[in-house]
Ligand SMILES: Nc1ncnc2c1ncn2[C@@H]1O[C@H](COP(=O)(O)OP(=O)(O)OP(=O)(O)O)[C@@H](O)[C@H]1O
């Protein structure tokens with residue numbers, strides 16, 4: 001059997017926390033190999049070991065049969081290993097080509113040969129069907145395109161083993177389909193791929209084999225053709241997982257959030273939310289479905305006061321909250337799980353504990369006479385860590401050191417714990433494992449059953465269909481339809497989201 | 510975790526040692542005896558009671574200037590204007606010192622307070638410009654340094670003296686000088702300022718680490734977006750951070766005006782204390798207590814250097830080179846961290 005990569009009994013310890021405990025992963029040439037595990041199971045750590053970012057404390061790595069020591073990412077590059085990270089590492093103000101050649105610039109008489117570089121990037125892009133414009137600025141291209149630039153970066157350096165760390169978490173469904181095509185092309189051209197993802201559907205669709213890890217330990221490797229999502233979920237979580245969340249019929253009460261004729265313009269003065277109307281009642285979950293870029297982000301930022309809106313009205317429990325400050329809106333009873341957890345959700349260099357009181361630090365019991373009461377803060381943090389199953393060594397650990405999914409659980413815990421009348425959840429389960437998704441969905445439904453209003457924004461139609469009591473379809477800054485999830489299909493939603501079919505009736509409700 | 514803290518302490522120590530080593534090489538190359546040079550330096554800094562007094566006196570403004578830079582830095586701002594804030598603080602302190610005659614327990618605090626307010630006001634301007642118009646604070650603070658220098662010179666000439674070069678001596682009731690401290694240090698210029706600067710370090714630590722406001726300032730320093738999301742007023746915190754930083758710098762000026770010199774004279778150029786404060790903050794890891802140690806080192810180098818030309822024939826310029834080398838090695842602490850890690854691995 002021909003393995004291009006063999007990671008044998010890899011062990012990695014942080015302090016006295018074992019992140020990888022004798023994990024074995026073998027990658028065949030030309031296969032797409034999934035690495036599956038819960039949040040904090042140690043997937044990124046294992047891949048960082050392979051990419052030379054961490055040094056293993058035990059075990060052996062073989063590349064094409066030869067035992068190697070990967071001291072740093074340069075060594076990994078030389079061995080033909082490339083990595084597309086969970087968070088991109090691109091220079092915003094550089095062009096695509098400049099980013100790709102950064103660190104290995106082709107030169108001509110001591111000067112960067114930009115013509116040749118652009119040509120090479122264009123050729124690579126065409127060969128693998130990436131359709132990237134080599135001269136575009138990073139700041140001007142979509143997240144999906146930025147990811148392709150990361151892929152090109154590894155290909156440009158001659159990688160034939162590619163590691164993708166949760167590549168689909170940041171993509172829209174369309175972009176995911178395109179990425180899957182790209183991965184198929186890559187293996188056809190002789191590359192081998194390790195894919196980290198929490199989406200079992202994707203594993204079933206593109207992968208050949210899958211290695212499952214749980215709490216740092218290897219559970220086993222399976223052929224994808226011989227398994228099914230239920231078995232995989234059970235293997236990684238260690239128990240049965242329900243994909244369809246059980247819920248009682250909603251007890252819809254009075255309106256909590258009433259948005260009328262809301263207009264929001266972006267920094268360039270373009271209208272992104274266009275006379276939008278929407279009402280969310282107590283005791284119901286309203287899901288907003290839509291293709292990314294149709295005004296969802298701006299709508300949420302306007303409700304929460306992060307950006308100013310032009311005109312219209314936003315009422316919370318009958319009180320106007322439009323263009324108040326974020327603090328006034330928070331205190332009025334709005335909780336917000338933000339879409340970008342690193343930008344808005346967390347102060348990464350603060351310990352978990354200090355992140356848990358980010359909106360409440362100035363109130364009793366956390367603060368008294370202007371002095372922080374750390375004892376109470378740590379108590380609260382421990383309670384939330386326990387309740388929301390945030391996997392962390394302790395509450396003093398910096399948020400930065402947590403795995404992506406556990407950072408998300410920390411934020412959700414903080415927001416739900418404040419028990420807001422209106423909970424806005426933007427992509428709340430992005431990057432979470434199936435077990436955690438189930439848990440989060442339950443908590444959202446629990447809030448609704450307590451008579452709170454929940455506004456859910458998600459690009460995952462599954463999630464929208466599963467959790468919402470009503471679905472509002474957003475298109476070009478307007479709510480173009482309100483549908484009942486029990487009476488609609490993904491196909492119908494897809495058409496509505498594409499703006500091809502309008503259902504004006506019921507829009508004002 | 511523990512080993513991490515150790516590395517954090519090791520790095521500045523390593524940097525200093527490397528700087529001293531490089532300084533020795535420079536001395537050898539230019540034909541001086543490094544052992545004699547460094548012995549003179551050491552003697553000049555700690556050799557007897559007088560020198561110790563002088564060193565502590567020099568450490569005093571360094572601590573406060575370092576705190577000023579560090580406070581701004583911890584909240585995500587570069588206050589390059591500590592020098593200017595120090596000068597206006599000095600001026601304000603002396604002004605109050607010469608203009609009033611009050612009981613000491615009112616006059617002295619009043620003079621120090623005036624210095625803090627003057628420094629705070631001087632830093633308020635770059636703070637508000639940054640918060641309102643996104644003007645970068647580095648540019649504004651540098652310009653404010655020059656304005657401080659020339660405005661204070663003009664005031665000394667026209668208001669605090671009759672076209673002279675220095676103000677009158679401050680009234681004794683506003684002075685930090687102490688018969689007692691002078692007598693135990695063989696009549697050095699040591700004054701009570703050191704106590705104030707040590708209190709300053711405690712204040713900075715307490716403010717940042719223990720208070721609600723400090724939490725906010727640190728949050729804004731690390732991540733403005735998340736702070737805004739959490740309902741903090743980012744702009745107000747930026748201004749507040751600059752103002753507090755400026756107050757520390759102003760008090761540093763009061764140390765000179767009320768303690769060391771007891772007057773203010775027309776300056777041909779900057780005092781340099783404010784700029785050295787940047788290096789002190791850097792070496793001290795922007796930590797209140799690290800800064801005390803860094804300030805002691807800088808004070809000792811500065812005072813000890815005075816002894817080098819007379820007893821070892823080494824020119825003071827060379828001492829400046831040694832200080833510069835130390836700063837260089839501290840700034841390249843990344844490199845030292847790398848080397849240290851390499852050693853740790855090998856040792857395993
Ligand atoms: N530098 C570090 N210092 C301390 N602990 C760390 C560090 N990096 C990771 N960990 C811990 O190791 C564990 C595994 O983290 P890792 O990032 O590998 O998880 P993951 O499987 O990628 O999870 P996710 O799906 O949430 O991204 C986590 O509990 C994390 O807190």
Ligand SMILES: [Mg+2]
Pocket residue numbers: 043044045086165403404
């Ligand atoms: Mg990860």
